[in-house]
Amino acid sequence: MTIEIYDRIKDSEKLVLPGTRLAVTEEFIGGFGTYSEDNYVYSSVTGIVVIDLERHEISVLSKPKAAVIPKINDIVLGTVVNVSRQMTTVSVSYVNNRLIYPSYTMVIHISQLSKEYLDTADDAVCISDIVRAKVIDAKTIPLQGSLIGSQLGVVLASCSICGSSSDKIGRNKIKCSECSNIGQRKTTIDYGSGNLAFKT
Numbered sequence: 507m508t509i510e511i512y513d514r515i516k517d518s519e520k521l522v523l524p525g526t527r528l529a530v531t532e533e534f535i536g537g538f539g540t541y542s543e544d545n546y547v548y549s550s551v552t553g554i555v556v557i558d559l560e561r562h563e564i565s566v567l568s569k570p571k572a573a574v575i576p577k578i579n580d581i582v583l584g585t586v587v588n589v590s591r592q593m594t595t596v597s598v599s600y601v602n603n604r605l606i607y608p609s610y611t612m613v614i615h616i617s618q619l620s621k622e623y624l625d626t627a628d629d630a631v632c633i634s635d636i637v638r639a640k641v642i643d644a645k646t647i648p649l650q651g652s653l654i655g656s657q658l659g660v661v662l663a664s665c666s667i668c669g670s671s672s673d674k675i676g677r678n679k680i681k682c683s684e685c686s687n688i689g690q691r692k693t694t695i696d697y698g699s700g701n702l703a704f705k706t
């Protein structure tokens with residue numbers, strides 16, 4: 507997949523994925539959480555970009571800042587760890603764009619995966635996808651979530667055959683960048699932008 511170049515003017519404190527191109531090495535030294543290759547600095551972790559303009563250093567911080575307890579209507583980011591016919595389980599690691607530790611477990615019922623009818627949950631999500639979800643019940647353990655809404659859904663999908671990242675080729679269709687396998691996902695409107703943070 508193509509991840510757009512990180513825009514440091516517009517997107518300070520933006521969440522980035524491993525492999526996001528952050529800067530050119532002529533301009534910035536790569537700090538924590540980065541690596542340099544072919545004159546570019548890339549993120550090596552998922553985290554928040556921090557720029558030190560005096561030192562010309564760009565870093566990515568993946569450390570959680572404080573304990574966060576998810577509440578109803580919070581927007582979370584997590585990895586799909588299990589998909590059954592009716593239920594999807596997500597390991598939540600970001601709440602309202604902040605990294606949390608330890609992670610929370612969220613379940614999403616098939617009726618909350620999409621407004622459209624689905625035969626099974628894997629018509630919308632697959633294991634190891636990264637999803638942006640909304641908390642619809644925080645009193646239960648695990649949390650209950652929803653992917654209904656244009657900004658909610660899969661933000662990054664792995665190919666179910668080879669595990670490579672996939673590009674969006676239609677509203678809810680993705681194609682593997684390596685093996686061309688086509689899959690179906692409930693994608694977010696900004697799928698593939700490399701931007702994981704939720705913009706309000």
Ligand SMILES: [Zn+2]
Nearest residue numbers: 665668682685
């Ligand atoms: Zn593939």
